[in-house]
Every structure is written in C-alpha cells, then in structure tokens.
Amino acid sequence: MKNRITRNWGLKLVSFLFAVVLWVIVTNINDPVIPWRVSDVPVTIRNMELITERGQICEVLDGTDMIDSVVIYAPRSIIDSLSESNVVAIADVNDLTSLDTVPIKLSTNKYNDKLESIKGNIDTVKLNIENKQIRSFPLKANVTGEVREGFMVGDVSTEQNLLRVSGPESVVSRITKAQAEVDVSGFTSNIGTDADIRLYDADGVEVSSPNLERSMTKVRVNVEILEKKTVAINYITSGLPADGYRVTGEIESTRNSVVIAGRSKVVQGVNAISIPEGVIDVTGAREDVTALIDIKEFLPEGTVLAEEEFTGMVNVTVHVGQEIRRTVSRPVEDVRMVGIPAGFEAEITEPEDICSVALTGLEEDFAEINLDSLEIQVNFAAWISDEEITEPESGYYRIPLSINLPEDSPVSVEQAEVQVYISERE
Numbered sequence: 001m002k003n004r005i006t007r008n009w010g011l012k013l014v015s016f017l018f019a020v021v022l023w024v025i026v027t028n029i030n031d032p033v034i035p036w037r038v039s040d041v042p043v044t045i046r047n048m049e050l051i052t053e054r055g056q057i058c059e060v061l062d063g064t065d066m067i068d069s070v071v072i073y074a075p076r077s078i079i080d081s082l083s084e085s086n087v088v089a090i091a092d093v094n095d096l097t098s099l100d101t102v103p104i105k106l107s108t109n110k111y112n113d114k115l116e117s118i119k120g121n122i123d124t125v126k127l128n129i130e131n132k133q134i135r136s137f138p139l140k141a142n143v144t145g146e147v148r149e150g151f152m153v154g155d156v157s158t159e160q161n162l163l164r165v166s167g168p169e170s171v172v173s174r175i176t177k178a179q180a181e182v183d184v185s186g187f188t189s190n191i192g193t194d195a196d197i198r199l200y201d202a203d204g205v206e207v208s209s210p211n212l213e214r215s216m217t218k219v220r221v222n223v224e225i226l227e228k229k230t231v232a233i234n235y236i237t238s239g240l241p242a243d244g245y246r247v248t249g250e251i252e253s254t255r256n257s258v259v260i261a262g263r264s265k266v267v268q269g270v271n272a273i274s275i276p277e278g279v280i281d282v283t284g285a286r287e288d289v290t291a292l293i294d295i296k297e298f299l300p301e302g303t304v305l306a307e308e309e310f311t312g313m314v315n316v317t318v319h320v321g322q323e324i325r326r327t328v329s330r331p332v333e334d335v336r337m338v339g340i341p342a343g344f345e346a347e348i349t350e351p352e353d354i355c356s357v358a359l360t361g362l363e364e365d366f367a368e369i370n371l372d373s374l375e376i377q378v379n380f381a382a383w384i385s386d387e388e389i390t391e392p393e394s395g396y397y398r399i400p401l402s403i404n405l406p407e408d409s410p411v412s413v414e415q416a417e418v419q420v421y422i423s424e425r426e
Contacts, residue, residue: 036071136164141179235253247318252316346421378418
C-alpha cells in the first residue's frame with residue numbers, strides 16, 4: 001500500500017500543477033459574475049431650479065441625498081476595472097412625484113452596459129418643499145457675563161440695525177428676534193467687536209436651518225463700560241417761610257446718596273449732587289414742605305444712574321417750625337459794661353430798673369439754652385466801631401444791648417437799646 005502511494009510521485013505532482021493551471025484558465029475564460037459593494041455614494045440632484053423658480057425652497061430629508069450602500073453585480077473583469085468614483089447616482093427634479101420624492105438612477109460612468117445589476121439601499125430622495133419667506137428683523141445687541149466690580153455696562157449699540165432673513169416659511173415664521181451677543185466678563189473699558197448674529201423664537205430657543213439665508217452673519221457691536229461711584233445728595237432750599245416761621249434745618253429724604261456711573265475721568269471729579277435753589281421752595285410756608293424730585297435732572301453731564309431698581313425719584317421733606325419769643329430781663333445794675341473808652345465812664349439812665357432783651361427761635365433751639373445764665377451787655381467798642389466814632393464826647397447816647405448766646409446758636413436777638421450817659425472821668 002505504501003509503495004502504491006509513493007510510486008510515480010513526480011508524475012502526480014506534475015498532474016496536480018496542470019490541474020491548477022487548467023482551473024485558472026477555465027475560470028478566466030468563463031469570467032463569472034460577482035457582487036461588489038460601495039458605501040456612501042452621494043446623489044446629484046439636477047434641475048433644483050425648477051423648485052426655486054416657483055418661489056419655493058427645498059430641503060432634503062433624512063439624509064436621502066447619500067446612499068449608504070450600493071451593490072453591483074458584474075463580471076469579475078468589469079468589477080476589477082471599476083473604482084468608487086465610477087459609481088454615479090442622479091435624481092432629476094423633472095421626475096418629482098406627488099409625494100415630493102425623486103427617483104434615484106444608479107449607473108457607472110464606464111462599462112455600465114456590462115453590469116448585470118446595480119441597486120442601492122434607498123431608491124428615492126425625499127424632499128420637503130415649501131414656500132419661501134423673506135422677513136426683516138430689528139437687530140439688537142445683548143451682553144453676557146459681568147464686568148469687573150465697580151463698573152457697569154452703559155450703552156450697547158450695533159453699527160447695523162436691520163437683518164433680512166429668507167428661508168422655508170415654517171422656519172422663518174418661528175423667528176421673533178435677531179440678536180448679537182458680547183461677553184463683557186472682567187472688562188473695565190469700552191468694547192468694539194464683531195459678534196455672531198443669532199436668531200431666536202418666542203421661547204428664547206435658537207432657530208437654525210441650513211436653508212436660512214441672512215443679509216449678514218456678523219455685526220459690529222460697541223459696548224460702553226462705565227465706572228461707578230457713590231456720591232452724596234445736597235438739598236438746598238430757597239425762599240422764606242411766613243412771618244413767625246423758620247426752616248428748622250432738618251431735611252428728610254428717601255435718598256441721601258446715589259450711585260452714578262460714567263467715564264472714569266468724569267466720575268472721579270464728582271463728589272456730590274446738589275439740588276439747586278428754586279427746586280425746594282419754602283416761601284410763605286407755615287408747615288413742612290414736601291417735594292418730589294427727579295435726581296436724573298441734576299446729574300452731572302456725562303453721568304447716569306447706576307442702580308437698576310432706583311428710578312431717580314426722591315421724596316424730600318423740609319421741616320418748618322413756628323418761632324417762639326422769649327425775654328431775658330436783668331436789673332440795670334447787673335448789665336455789664338464792656339469796652340468803655342479809656343478815660344471815660346458810663347451809666348445807664350433809661351430804663352431805670354430793668355433791661356430786657358427779646359429772643360426769637362424755635363422751641364428746640366431754646367431747649368439747649370439756659371436763659372437764666374445769659375448775660376446782658378452794653379458793648380461800647382462794638383458801638384463805637386459801628387458808628388465810626390473816632391473820639392467819644394460826653395453826653396447821652398442810645399446804645400444797643402447784646403446778650404452772650406452760645407456760639408452758632410440759631411436763636412436771634414431782637415434789637416433793644418438803652419440810654420447811656422458817657423462822661424469823662426474827673
């Protein structure tokens with residue numbers, strides 16, 4: 001048995017090689033049909049202008065302008081001579097169906113007549129066709145982020161203020177605003193930048209579509225950055241209350257200070273906001289005077305209010321009180337003579353017994369004064385100065401009385417005079 005297997009082994013090897021060669025020859029002669037798979041074949045859509053010329057706009061749905069898989073059956077010799085670039089897919093809008101689909105025609109740009117078959121996993125392009133709409137929107141700018149502490153955003157403006165948008169009616173009709181956004185985080189000086197324009201619907205959701213066309217996609221936005229500063233408010237009254245009444249000096253207001261903003265050079269020079277005379281008028285008043293003031297009218301040029309919830313309206317109340325009268329009386333002998341010229345002596349001749357001085361002021365003014373401790377005086381030096389007397393002479397004179405009120409007391413002294421006889425000392 002062993003001899004039978006190994007006998008004539010050379011002849012057997014030659015026979016085997018001959019059989020292989022013969023099989024190859026026969027196979028090539030027969031050139032069998034085999035399959036070939038091609039992936040991601042793009043579809044060329046022709047005559048799309050037939051839709052746009054009708055004032056409509058078209059969108060391909062579900063990615064049907066790309067065939068995921070195409071299978072070709074052809075002889076091996078044909079398959080071997082083809083490449084992916086030879087596979088052609090065409091959809092002609094002239095063949096549009098009532099379902100808004102376009103049949104796809106597959107072929108190869110060479111040896112197409114040699115193919116047994118060619119087929120893709122999809123055979124139509126699905127379209128969404130609708131009317132084209134054109135609308136214009138006011139273009140606004142918005143800022144995001146926070147500027148550095150002590151600063152605020154002032155005026156925000158765009159160099160273009162109108163945007164024209166065209167596209168499918170279903171998309172364009174959703175748009176309610178066009179907006180450019182600028183991030184101001186950490187800034188302390190003005191910003192000028194080109195910002196992307198975004199479209200939003202009524203719910204603040206961004207609207208986008210590949211078929212939307214805009215007159216511009218970016219716009220120049222200028223953002224003013226202002227420095228903030230807290231300053232006091234000074235209220236100045238004008239006019240005089242009715243006779244017997246006086247401004248107490250107490251002013252109440254809903255705001256005594258305010259935060260303003262402006263360019264750094266401007267706000268650094270502002271220390272207070274003064275409400276000028278004439279705004280709060282107490283003329284003829286017999287009771288407290290209240291005024292409603294719009295602080296914005298008195299802001300220094302180049303500044304604005306920097307408090308979002310403050311409208312600028314301030315209620316101011318100026319307190320007006322009725323004056324009362326008090327009389328301080330002292331015996332003539334207790335009236336002090338001061339500043340008598342050298343070489344002279346003086347004596348009060350009228351009144352004979354009591355000297356009185358009337359004081360007027362508000363009740364709260366007198367609360368801080370001990371009337372019993374006040375001293376009545378005849379100040380000769382002041383009288384001589386007022387009368388411009390160079391050398392006094394002996395005789396009778398009417399000289400004003402004075403009283404030693406505390407310094408800066410708001411109490412006023414009614415003029416009172418005594419008759420004094422001045423004579424030279426013997």
